[in-house]
Amino acid sequence: MTDRAFSVVRAGALTTVQDLGRPGHAHLGVPRAGALDAPAHRLANRLAGNPGSAATLETTLTGCALRVRTATTVAVTGAPCPVTVDGHPAPWGAPVRVPAGAVLDAGPATHGLRSYLAFAGGIATEPVLGSRAADLLSGLGPDPLTEGAVLPLGDPHGPPATADAVPHPGPVTELLLPFLPGPRDDWFTEAGLRTLVTGRFRVSPAGNRIGLHTEGPPLERARAGELPSEGMPLGALQVPPNGLPVLFLHDHPTTGGYPVVGVVPERFLAPAAQATPGTPVRFLRMR
Amino acid sequence: MKPLPVGEHGLLIELDSAEEVEALHAELLRRAADGALPPLREIVPAARTVFLDGLADPRGLLAELATWDIPPLTAGDRPTVRIPVRYDGPDLADVAALWGVTPEEVVRLHSATEFHVAFCGFAPGFGYLTGLPEPLHVPRRDTPRTKVPVGSVALAGPYTGVYPRSSPGGWQLIGTTDTVLWDPRREPAALLVPGTRVRFVPQETA
Numbered sequence: 001m002t003d004r005a006f007s008v009v010r011a012g013a014l015t016t017v018q019d020l021g022r023p024g025h026a027h028l029g030v031p032r033a034g035a036l037d038a039p040a041h042r043l044a045n046r047l048a049g050n051p052g053s054a055a056t057l058e059t060t061l062t063g064c065a066l067r068v069r070t071a072t073t074v075a076v077t078g079a080p081c082p083v084t085v086d087g088h089p090a091p092w093g094a095p096v097r098v099p100a101g102a103v104l105d106a107g108p109a110t111h112g113l114r115s116y117l118a119f120a121g122g123i124a125t126e127p128v129l130g131s132r133a134a135d136l137l138s139g140l141g142p143d144p145l146t147e148g149a150v151l152p153l154g155d156p157h158g159p160p161a162t163a164d165a166v167p168h169p170g171p172v173t174e175l176l177l178p179f180l181p182g183p184r185d186d187w188f189t190e191a192g193l194r195t196l197v198t199g200r201f202r203v204s205p206a207g208n209r210i211g212l213h214t215e216g217p218p219l220e221r222a223r224a225g226e227l228p229s230e231g232m233p234l235g236a237l238q239v240p241p242n243g244l245p246v247l248f249l250h251d252h253p254t255t256g257g258y259p260v261v262g263v264v265p266e267r268f269l270a271p272a273a274q275a276t277p278g279t280p281v282r283f284l285r286m287r
Numbered sequence: 288m289k290p291l292p293v294g295e296h297g298l299l300i301e302l303d304s305a306e307e308v309e310a311l312h313a314e315l316l317r318r319a320a321d322g323a324l325p326p327l328r329e330i331v332p333a334a335r336t337v338f339l340d341g342l343a344d345p346r347g348l349l350a351e352l353a354t355w356d357i358p359p360l361t362a363g364d365r366p367t368v369r370i371p372v373r374y375d376g377p378d379l380a381d382v383a384a385l386w387g388v389t390p391e392e393v394v395r396l397h398s399a400t401e402f403h404v405a406f407c408g409f410a411p412g413f414g415y416l417t418g419l420p421e422p423l424h425v426p427r428r429d430t431p432r433t434k435v436p437v438g439s440v441a442l443a444g445p446y447t448g449v450y451p452r453s454s455p456g457g458w459q460l461i462g463t464t465d466t467v468l469w470d471p472r473r474e475p476a477a478l479l480v481p482g483t484r485v486r487f488v489p490q491e492t493a
Contacts (some may be wrong), residue, residue: 023328028411128471182292184291230338231338233297233338253408
C-alpha cells in the first residue's frame with residue numbers, strides 16, 4: 001500500500017465515497033449515484049486543487065475522522081461543521097494542510113446533513129463503470145466507511161485554490177422544490193394535484209440516498225393500481241400507494257411502477273441533500 | 288406512439304406493445320451508433336415505454352421522431368445467449384400446478400421458449416425476459432423470500448428473470464444457473480442487455 005492513503009478513525013453515521021456518478025447505464029439497471037450536493041462536492045475539490053470529477057467523502061449528520069499517512073491538503077464543504085486537526089481548530093470551507101500522521105476530524109453538522117471532504121489527488125479506490133461512487137441501492141462502488149478501513153489517495157493534481165470567498169450555506173429552513181408536472185400527473189385528481197402545491201409537507205426521517213420521503217396529506221389518485229415498469233429520472237416525485245411523494249435522489253432505482261406526478265430539475269436538488277427531518281417542504285409548480 | 292414530457296430534459300415515449308418498444312429501441316440505438324441522434328445521457332426501454340434523458344432539446348427530437356419510419360424487428364437482428372439451467376427450484380412444483388402440467392413438462396416448455404430481454408432494472412444486470420405465452424404467466428409468491436440465491440431462474444407475470452446476485456425477491460424459483468449475469472470488471476458488465484435473445488438449456492441436476 002502506498003503512503004498516500006488515510007485510515008478511518010471514526011466512520012460516522014454513514015460516510016461514503018462519491019464523485020459525479022456513473023450516468024449512462026440506467027438501461028442496465030445501474031443507478032447514477034454520485035454526490036447528492038453536487039455543488040458542495042465540486043467546491044471541496046476546487047479548494048483541494050482537484051478537478052470536479054475527483055472522489056470525495058460524503059458524510060451524514062455526524063461527520064467522520066481520518067488519520068492521513070502523508071501530509072495532505074484537505075477541504076471540508078457542504079453542511080458546516082467544526083473541523084479540527086489533532087484537536088486544533090481548522091477552517092471549514094478552506095484548504096487545510098494536515099501533517100503526516102495527524103487526525104482530521106469533521107464534526108457533527110451545525111446545520112444541514114451532508115459534509116464533503118476533498119483530499120488533494122482525490123480518493124483513488126478502484127472505479128466501477130467509470131465511477132468511484134458508492135451506490136447504496138445496488139451495492140456498486142466502495143462500501144460505506146468503517147473504523148480501521150484504509151483508503152488510497154491519488155497524486156495531487158495542482159496547487160489548492162486560493163482566496164476565493166466561499167459561500168457559507170445557511171440552514172434549509174424550508175425546502176422549496178420547483179417541479180414540472182408529468183409524466184403521470186393524469187393519475188391524480190384535480191384535488192390531489194392541488195394538495196401537492198398547497199399541502200403542508202415535511203421531510204420524513206425515512207429518507208436516504210435513494211429518496212427523500214415526505215410526511216403530509218396524501219395525494220388523491222384518479223386511478224388505482226400500478227403502471228407497467230417505466231424509466232425513472234433523477235428528481236422524480238414518485239407517489240407510492242400511501243399517497244406521499246418521494247423525491248428520487250442519486251441512488252434511485254432506474255425503473256419503477258408507481259406514478260411520477262412531477263419532476264424536480266437537477267439544478268434544484270442540492271438543498272434536498274441538506275434538508276433535515278422535520279424541515280417544511282413546499283412544492284412549486286413551474287408551469 | 289404517445290410522448291410525455293419528463294422534467295426539462297426527458298421524454299417518455301409510450302407505445303402500444305412490447306414489440307413496438309423493442310423496434311423503437313433498436314432504431315434509437317442504430318441512430319445513436321450512426322451519430323444521428325442529438326447527445327443524450329440515457330435510453331431506457333421498459334415494458335411499454337422508452338425513456339430518453341439528458342436531451343438539450345426534447346421538443347426538437349420529438350418533432351423529428353414523428354417523421355421516422357421504424358422497421359419492425361426481425362429475430363435474426365440480435366445475438367442469442369444460451370444459459371445452462373438446473374431445473375431444481377423450490378417453486379418448480381407450484382409452477383407445474385399453476386400450469387396444469389408435470390414438472391418435467393415445465394422444463395420442456397421453458398427451455399423450448401425463445402426469450403428476449405425486454406428491459407433491465409431491479410438490480411444491475413437483471414433482465415426482464417419475455418417470451419412465455421399468456422397462459423403460462425404466473426403470479427408472484429404471496430410471501431416474498433428475504434433471500435433468493437444468486438443465479439436463481441425465476442418467473443413472475445409475463446417475465447422470466449435470473450437473479451444476478453443474492454437479494455430479497457418474490458418471484459417463483461424454478462431453477463439455478465452458474466452463468467455470471469453481472470461482472471463490473473467484464474466488458475460488457477451485463478450479460479443480458481435489452482434486445483438480447485435468450486435460450487435456457489436444461490442441465491442434469493447433480
